[in-house]
Amino acid sequence: MVLFSVTEGEDKPLKYPTIFNxxxxxxxxxxxxxxxVEFDRDLAYRNIRQVRPGLPILDTSARRGQGLEAWLETLEERRKAASERVSEVPA
Ligand SMILES: Nc1nc2c(ncn2[C@@H]2O[C@H](COP(=O)(O)OP(=O)(O)O)[C@@H](O)[C@H]2O)c(=O)[nH]1
Ligand SMILES: [Mg+2]
Structure with a gap:
């Protein structure tokens, strides 16, 4: 998971493509x-998608709680999928 703060600048994905990839x-x-901070959300999203088409993106605020429920749901889903993969490995 890559954290992209609105204070870092919309060009972060172009500067650090590997982490997004x-x-x-x-x-x-x-x-x-x-x-x-006059964050240009459309430009930031375009830059993420240019580097990595299809990468899921969630807007969040730890201060306000925005998006945290969706993030926790994503973590739960991925944990479940990972544990199902582990249980599929033959003994
Ligand atoms: N306004 C705002 N400040 C935040 C938020 N999350 C963290 N901060 C503040 O940003 C500073 C650095 O916090 P940290 O969690 O280390 O975030 P980082 O800057 O991404 O490393 C602290 O003063 C936090 O209180 C947020 O969602 N909104
Ligand atoms: Mg920090």
């Missing part, structure tokens, strides 16, 4: 600050 999910963090 090896992650399963991007959390855009501190989204409550987006307006204050």
């Amino acid at each position: 090896t992650a399963d999910l991007t959390l855009v963090t501190k989204i409550d600050l987006a307006e204050a």
